[in-house]
Amino acid sequence: MASVLRHSAKFTSGISSSLAACARNGTACAFPCHAFRHRNSSTSSKIRVDLDSSTGVAVMTLQGPPVNSMCMDFLTDFAISMEKLELDKNCRGLILTSAVPKVFSAGLDIMEMYGKGPEHATVFWRAVQEMWFKLYSSNMVTIAAVNGSSPAGGCLLALSSDYRIMADNPRYVIGLNEAQVGIVAPFWLKDNMVQTLGHRQTEKSLQLAQLYSAPDALKIGLVDKLVPEEKVLSTATETMAKWFSIPDHSRQITKSMMRKQTIDKFLSNRETDINNFANFVTKDSIQKSLGTYLAKLKKKKA
Numbered sequence: 001m002a003s004v005l006r007h008s009a010k011f012t013s014g015i016s017s018s019l020a021a022c023a024r025n026g027t028a029c030a031f032p033c034h035a036f037r038h039r040n041s042s043t044s045s046k047i048r049v050d051l052d053s054s055t056g057v058a059v060m061t062l063q064g065p066p067v068n069s070m071c072m073d074f075l076t077d078f079a080i081s082m083e084k085l086e087l088d089k090n091c092r093g094l095i096l097t098s099a100v101p102k103v104f105s106a107g108l109d110i111m112e113m114y115g116k117g118p119e120h121a122t123v124f125w126r127a128v129q130e131m132w133f134k135l136y137s138s139n140m141v142t143i144a145a146v147n148g149s150s151p152a153g154g155c156l157l158a159l160s161s162d163y164r165i166m167a168d169n170p171r172y173v174i175g176l177n178e179a180q181v182g183i184v185a186p187f188w189l190k191d192n193m194v195q196t197l198g199h200r201q202t203e204k205s206l207q208l209a210q211l212y213s214a215p216d217a218l219k220i221g222l223v224d225k226l227v228p229e230e231k232v233l234s235t236a237t238e239t240m241a242k243w244f245s246i247p248d249h250s251r252q253i254t255k256s257m258m259r260k261q262t263i264d265k266f267l268s269n270r271e272t273d274i275n276n277f278a279n280f281v282t283k284d285s286i287q288k289s290l291g292t293y294l295a296k297l298k299k300k301k302a
């Protein structure tokens with residue numbers, strides 16, 4: 001009988017449950033999230049994970065309105081969910097998507113970097129590193145179902161996945177725009193982008209802090225496929241079946257061979273990277289840039 005296991009099944013009240021699917025009595029059905037609340041719920045959780053053990057596919061839904069920004073809670077939930085899935089023999093593949101309309105993720109929560117001291121910066125950056133590392137080095141097949149804008153840290157999630165499918169909507173943007181914010185992408189994220197786009201395109205993209213529309217992202221290879229928004233998740237599921245047709249052990253060894261150099265470099269420099277971040281982000285000039293950027297974001301609304 002098909003069954004859906006709920007992992008870290010904590011979710012925020014008021015979030016749409018359209019992506020939650022369950023299988024009862026062997027029949028797949030759409031099933032509202034609130035039906036599970038009696039089992040396991042939390043208003044602080046930013047992430048929901050549904051694992052269908054009959055297919056081996058887990059769907060991780062980012063559900064932290066208004067923009068799925070990566071605050072400490074988000075990063076902690078992410079790391080815990082990844083650890084559970086990685087250890088679960090029933091899980092072979094992971095799809096990342098968003099329940100927040102029009103936004104996949106706005107990237108790191110700027111409030112976690114603004115007006116905070118070096119101790120907070122150290123803890124925060126370790127959690128950011130961990131998120132990237134867990135996803136980039138995952139044994140699972142990882143597919144980003146990018147159903148909204150995905151700047152900076154949002155693009156990081158997509159880049160560290162094995163395959164990227166994006167909603168075909170020219171208003172949605174994706175890219176590493178750190179330089180625009182007044183900060184700098186870390187070397188491991190830069191390396192990750194170089195592997196995807198090549199050196200020249202990465203250099204232009206990073207220096208110019210470029211956010212690409214979905215069609216432009218496809219043109220430069222930042223995403224692998226564009227589909228109508230309502231088909232992003234179903235296409236990710238179909239794509240997963242193709243990746244599952246390769247034996248796990250040989251695909252995993254191949255993946256780790258392809259990613260080893262970047263991972264080794266990251267592991268040997270991770271503490272230095274944390275110190276660099278804490279020193280950099282707490283500088284007055286960088287705080288000023290972050291403050292200006294935040295004010296611009298708020299002003300946009302006014």
Ligand SMILES: CCCCCCC/C=C/C(=O)SCCNC(=O)CCNC(=O)[C@H](O)C(C)(C)COP(=O)(O)OP(=O)(O)OC[C@H]1O[C@@H](n2cnc3c(N)ncnc32)[C@H](O)[C@@H]1OP(=O)(O)O
Binds near residue numbers: 067277
């Ligand atoms: C020192 C070295 C550091 C290296 C770090 C390298 C790795 C990664 C870095 C990052 O991720 S930095 C973050 C960069 N992110 C962005 O530049 C995205 C900014 N946001 C947007 O462009 C838009 O919000 C959006 C994602 C396109 C969505 O647009 P929408 O119109 O739907 O929403 P808004 O009205 O703009 O936002 C709603 C609400 O959310 C606040 N907000 C948006 N993004 C962030 C964020 N990243 N962190 C914190 N808060 C954010 C925004 O200010 C609005 O707040 P309120 O006005 O409602 O209070």
